[in-house]
Amino acid sequence: GAVVSQHPSRVICKSGTSVKIECRSLDFQATTMFWYRQFPKQSLMLMATSNEGSKATYEQGVEKDKFLINHASLTLSTLTVTSAHPEDSSFYICSEKGAGTEAFFGQGTRLTVV
Protein backbone atom coordinates (compact mmCIF):
# COMPACT_ATOMS: atom_id res chain seq x y z
CA GLY A 1 0.00 0.00 0.00
CA ALA A 2 0.88 3.65 -0.25
CA VAL A 3 3.55 4.92 2.08
CA VAL A 4 3.03 8.58 1.29
CA SER A 5 -0.36 10.14 0.73
CA GLN A 6 -0.56 13.47 -1.07
CA HIS A 7 -3.71 15.54 -1.30
CA PRO A 8 -5.32 16.92 -3.36
CA SER A 9 -4.46 15.17 -6.61
CA ARG A 10 -5.84 18.02 -8.70
CA VAL A 11 -6.71 21.60 -7.87
CA ILE A 12 -7.82 24.55 -9.94
CA CYS A 13 -7.65 27.95 -8.32
CA LYS A 14 -8.06 31.56 -9.29
CA SER A 15 -5.07 33.81 -9.71
CA GLY A 16 -4.19 35.55 -6.45
CA THR A 17 -5.51 32.86 -4.14
CA SER A 18 -3.48 30.44 -2.04
CA VAL A 19 -3.45 26.67 -2.30
CA LYS A 20 -2.33 24.17 0.31
CA ILE A 21 -0.98 20.74 -0.60
CA GLU A 22 -0.65 18.08 2.09
CA CYS A 23 1.79 15.22 2.25
CA ARG A 24 1.26 12.54 4.87
CA SER A 25 3.58 9.75 5.87
CA LEU A 26 1.49 6.64 6.43
CA ASP A 27 3.93 3.95 7.48
CA PHE A 28 6.61 5.68 9.45
CA GLN A 29 7.64 8.96 10.95
CA ALA A 30 9.52 11.12 8.50
CA THR A 31 11.80 13.75 9.91
CA THR A 32 12.65 14.90 6.40
CA MET A 33 10.39 15.39 3.41
CA PHE A 34 11.23 16.75 0.00
CA TRP A 35 9.09 18.87 -2.29
CA TYR A 36 9.57 18.71 -6.03
CA ARG A 37 8.08 20.57 -8.95
CA GLN A 38 7.77 19.09 -12.40
CA PHE A 39 7.08 21.06 -15.55
CA PRO A 40 5.49 19.28 -18.51
CA LYS A 41 7.83 16.76 -20.11
CA GLN A 42 10.65 17.71 -17.78
CA SER A 43 12.42 16.20 -14.83
CA LEU A 44 11.75 16.82 -11.17
CA MET A 45 13.21 19.95 -9.69
CA LEU A 46 13.83 19.90 -5.96
CA MET A 47 12.22 22.94 -4.41
CA ALA A 48 12.92 22.46 -0.73
CA THR A 49 13.74 20.05 2.03
CA SER A 50 11.23 20.06 4.84
CA ASN A 51 12.53 19.33 8.33
CA GLU A 52 10.19 18.45 11.18
CA GLY A 53 10.13 21.15 13.81
CA SER A 54 12.43 23.55 12.00
CA LYS A 55 12.53 25.80 8.97
CA ALA A 56 12.64 24.29 5.53
CA THR A 57 15.75 24.50 3.41
CA TYR A 58 15.03 25.99 0.01
CA GLU A 59 16.95 25.39 -3.18
CA GLN A 60 18.50 28.31 -4.96
CA GLY A 61 16.01 30.30 -6.96
CA VAL A 62 12.93 29.10 -5.04
CA GLU A 63 11.03 31.88 -3.31
CA LYS A 64 10.45 30.90 0.30
CA ASP A 65 7.73 33.51 0.73
CA LYS A 66 5.94 32.17 -2.30
CA PHE A 67 6.14 28.50 -1.41
CA LEU A 68 5.52 28.15 2.31
CA ILE A 69 6.46 24.82 3.81
CA ASN A 70 5.35 23.63 7.20
CA HIS A 71 6.43 20.37 8.80
CA ALA A 72 4.83 20.56 12.22
CA SER A 73 4.60 16.83 12.88
CA LEU A 74 6.50 13.72 11.92
CA THR A 75 3.71 12.57 9.65
CA LEU A 76 2.58 15.75 7.91
CA SER A 77 4.28 18.32 5.70
CA THR A 78 2.39 21.00 3.80
CA LEU A 79 3.28 23.20 0.86
CA THR A 80 1.27 26.38 0.42
CA VAL A 81 1.50 28.24 -2.86
CA THR A 82 0.68 31.81 -1.91
CA SER A 83 -0.87 34.37 -4.24
CA ALA A 84 -0.80 31.86 -7.06
CA HIS A 85 -0.26 32.96 -10.64
CA PRO A 86 -0.66 31.03 -13.89
CA GLU A 87 3.11 30.46 -14.05
CA ASP A 88 2.81 28.48 -10.81
CA SER A 89 0.73 25.89 -12.64
CA SER A 90 2.69 22.69 -12.42
CA PHE A 91 2.84 19.18 -10.99
CA TYR A 92 4.03 19.13 -7.39
CA ILE A 93 5.31 15.94 -5.76
CA CYS A 94 6.37 15.24 -2.20
CA SER A 95 8.75 12.54 -1.12
CA GLU A 96 10.20 11.05 2.01
CA LYS A 97 13.06 8.73 2.65
CA GLY A 98 13.17 5.90 5.06
CA ALA A 99 16.11 5.06 7.26
CA GLY A 100 18.13 4.01 4.25
CA THR A 101 18.19 5.41 0.77
CA GLU A 102 14.88 4.43 -0.79
CA ALA A 103 12.47 7.30 -1.34
CA PHE A 104 8.72 7.10 -1.42
CA PHE A 105 6.69 9.54 -3.44
CA GLY A 106 3.23 10.95 -3.13
CA GLN A 107 0.81 10.68 -6.01
CA GLY A 108 1.45 14.26 -7.03
CA THR A 109 -0.77 17.34 -7.23
CA ARG A 110 -1.64 18.93 -10.54
CA LEU A 111 -2.12 22.66 -9.86
CA THR A 112 -3.79 24.82 -12.46
CA VAL A 113 -4.06 28.55 -11.82
CA VAL A 114 -6.60 30.36 -13.97
Place this chain on the structure above:
Amino acid sequence: GNSVTQMEGPVTLSEEAFLTINCTYTATGYPSLFWYVQYPGEGLQLLLKATKADDKGSNKGFEATYRKETTSFHLEKGSVQVSDSAVYFCALTLYSSASKIIFGSGTRLSIRP
Protein backbone atom coordinates in the same frame (compact mmCIF):
# COMPACT_ATOMS: atom_id res chain seq x y z
CA GLY B 1 28.99 17.76 -7.24
CA ASN B 2 26.58 14.89 -7.70
CA SER B 3 24.74 14.54 -11.00
CA VAL B 4 22.93 12.09 -13.26
CA THR B 5 23.09 12.12 -17.05
CA GLN B 6 20.41 10.20 -18.82
CA MET B 7 19.77 9.29 -22.41
CA GLU B 8 17.44 11.80 -24.00
CA GLY B 9 14.18 10.72 -25.48
CA PRO B 10 11.69 10.21 -26.67
CA VAL B 11 12.34 6.58 -27.43
CA THR B 12 9.82 4.73 -29.61
CA LEU B 13 9.99 0.97 -29.99
CA SER B 14 7.83 -1.80 -31.30
CA GLU B 15 6.36 -4.32 -28.90
CA GLU B 16 8.79 -7.13 -27.99
CA ALA B 17 11.83 -5.03 -28.94
CA PHE B 18 14.91 -4.85 -26.72
CA LEU B 19 15.22 -1.72 -24.60
CA THR B 20 18.27 0.10 -23.31
CA ILE B 21 18.15 3.49 -21.61
CA ASN B 22 21.60 4.78 -20.74
CA CYS B 23 22.40 6.43 -17.42
CA THR B 24 25.73 7.64 -16.06
CA TYR B 25 26.43 9.42 -12.83
CA THR B 26 28.93 11.58 -11.00
CA ALA B 27 29.05 11.33 -7.24
CA THR B 28 31.21 11.85 -4.22
CA GLY B 29 31.12 8.93 -1.87
CA TYR B 30 29.15 5.78 -2.59
CA PRO B 31 25.71 6.52 -3.92
CA SER B 32 22.71 4.26 -4.21
CA LEU B 33 21.22 4.18 -7.70
CA PHE B 34 17.61 3.95 -8.76
CA TRP B 35 15.29 3.80 -11.69
CA TYR B 36 11.86 5.35 -11.19
CA VAL B 37 8.91 5.12 -13.57
CA GLN B 38 6.17 7.71 -14.01
CA TYR B 39 2.96 6.79 -15.77
CA PRO B 40 0.86 9.62 -17.27
CA GLY B 41 -0.62 11.90 -14.62
CA GLU B 42 0.85 9.97 -11.73
CA GLY B 43 3.65 10.27 -9.22
CA LEU B 44 6.84 8.27 -9.29
CA GLN B 45 7.16 4.60 -8.55
CA LEU B 46 10.37 2.85 -7.72
CA LEU B 47 11.19 0.39 -10.48
CA LEU B 48 14.48 -1.01 -9.20
CA LYS B 49 17.53 -0.08 -7.20
CA ALA B 50 21.12 -1.04 -6.44
CA THR B 51 23.01 0.06 -3.39
CA LYS B 52 26.60 -1.00 -4.13
CA ALA B 53 28.94 -1.76 -6.97
CA ASP B 54 28.11 -4.84 -9.10
CA ASP B 55 24.63 -5.11 -7.61
CA LYS B 56 21.92 -5.86 -10.15
CA GLY B 57 18.47 -4.47 -9.57
CA SER B 58 15.57 -6.16 -11.31
CA ASN B 59 11.80 -5.87 -11.44
CA LYS B 60 9.04 -6.57 -13.97
CA GLY B 61 11.60 -7.80 -16.51
CA PHE B 62 13.72 -4.67 -16.21
CA GLU B 63 17.34 -4.90 -15.08
CA ALA B 64 20.17 -2.51 -14.31
CA THR B 65 23.67 -3.21 -13.00
CA TYR B 66 25.63 -0.78 -10.83
CA ARG B 67 28.94 -0.36 -12.70
CA LYS B 68 31.40 1.61 -10.63
CA GLU B 69 34.21 1.41 -13.20
CA THR B 70 32.08 3.10 -15.84
CA THR B 71 29.86 5.02 -13.38
CA SER B 72 26.81 3.69 -15.18
CA PHE B 73 23.43 2.19 -14.38
CA HIS B 74 21.83 1.41 -17.73
CA LEU B 75 18.25 0.15 -17.79
CA GLU B 76 17.47 -2.87 -19.97
CA LYS B 77 14.50 -5.04 -20.83
CA GLY B 78 14.54 -7.92 -23.25
CA SER B 79 11.02 -7.62 -24.60
CA VAL B 80 9.00 -4.47 -24.02
CA GLN B 81 5.22 -4.27 -23.86
CA VAL B 82 2.79 -1.48 -24.65
CA SER B 83 2.14 -1.15 -20.93
CA ASP B 84 5.79 -0.15 -20.43
CA SER B 85 5.08 3.20 -22.09
CA ALA B 86 6.00 5.79 -19.46
CA VAL B 87 8.74 8.20 -18.43
CA TYR B 88 11.78 6.64 -16.79
CA PHE B 89 14.06 8.53 -14.40
CA CYS B 90 17.52 7.48 -13.32
CA ALA B 91 18.43 8.81 -9.89
CA LEU B 92 21.00 8.67 -7.12
CA THR B 93 21.19 9.46 -3.46
CA LEU B 94 23.65 9.09 -0.66
CA TYR B 95 23.00 6.99 2.39
CA SER B 96 21.14 9.34 4.66
CA SER B 97 17.48 9.99 5.28
CA ALA B 98 18.25 13.68 4.80
CA SER B 99 20.14 13.35 1.51
CA LYS B 100 18.19 14.58 -1.44
CA ILE B 101 17.60 12.49 -4.52
CA ILE B 102 19.16 13.72 -7.73
CA PHE B 103 17.27 12.87 -10.88
CA GLY B 104 18.25 12.57 -14.48
CA SER B 105 16.23 14.44 -17.07
CA GLY B 106 13.90 11.52 -17.73
CA THR B 107 13.36 9.44 -20.86
CA ARG B 108 9.93 9.14 -22.41
CA LEU B 109 9.33 5.65 -23.76
CA SER B 110 6.53 4.83 -26.20
CA ILE B 111 5.84 1.28 -27.31
CA ARG B 112 3.92 0.62 -30.53
CA PRO B 113 1.63 -2.42 -30.67
